[in-house]
Amino acid sequence: MTSPAPSSRQRWLVPVVVVVLSVTVGAGLLARELYRRPDQPADESTAATSTPPPASSGAQSPAGFVQMSDDAKNHPQAGAVRELLKTYFDAINTKQWSLWLEAVSSKRAASQSSSAWKAGVKSTRDYDALVYRIERGAGGSLRVLVGFTSEQEIADAPEYFPEKCIKWRLVLPVVSERTGLKIDTIDPGPGPEHEKC
Numbered sequence: 001m002t003s004p005a006p007s008s009r010q011r012w013l014v015p016v017v018v019v020v021l022s023v024t025v026g027a028g029l030l031a032r033e034l035y036r037r038p039d040q041p042a043d044e045s046t047a048a049t050s051t052p053p054p055a056s057s058g059a060q061s062p063a064g065f066v067q068m069s070d071d072a073k074n075h076p077q078a079g080a081v082r083e084l085l086k087t088y089f090d091a092i093n094t095k096q097w098s099l100w101l102e103a104v105s106s107k108r109a110a111s112q113s114s115s116a117w118k119a120g121v122k123s124t125r126d127y128d129a130l131v132y133r134i135e136r137g138a139g140g141s142l143r144v145l146v147g148f149t150s151e152q153e154i155a156d157a158p159e160y161f162p163e164k165c166i167k168w169r170l171v172l173p174v175v176s177e178r179t180g181l182k183i184d185t186i187d188p189g190p191g192p193e194h195e196k197c
Helices: 008-035 079-092 096-101 106-110 114-121
Strands: 066-068 125-136 142-151 165-177 180-183 194-195
Touching: 066 079, 066 194, 079 096, 079 125, 079 142, 079 165, 079 180, 106 180
Parallel strands: 066 125
Antiparallel strands: 125 142, 142 165, 165 180, 165 194
16 A cells, blocks of 8 residues: 655645744844844943043053953953053053053063153054963963054154054063063064054
8 A cells, every 4th residue: 555645735845944944043143143242341441442542641541442352361361461461551651661660570671771761652652452362481471462553753653664653463471570460571583563554
């Protein structure tokens, strides 16, 4: 005895259900991407600045000045690195030598005098810092890949790249000293990546 042949309506039911389910799942995924809440709310405490901080000598960078990629956020030292870089850039933006000394290693501090440092940052404003990656370096140190934008008078720009606005990307060596993490002297070798804004 042979089974009866399925009706034409039943033959099309399975493909139609598959197509409807596929479209529904695709629309749901698209809606999730379009309406997903960001990792952090875009308020004053976490948003990246899109304009340079004020040039007044007492102005510090906003709390969200140093942003972290998802990769960098996952590093156990992410919070300490972020605070260190904020102090470092605050020192430059507010021209505070004593604050800069808090952010750098004793070796780096000994390599530059106060007058040379102040001359080097006299018209500099740094902003939009982003930490791309934090890696372990030699002897328990860290290597921090960071990008940021720097504005300065052309006369104060590097001789090899005399521009008013420069986007930098470089690796900062970070070491642990008695008082915490510090930015060490930059490794010799090819200069940092840079481009005109």
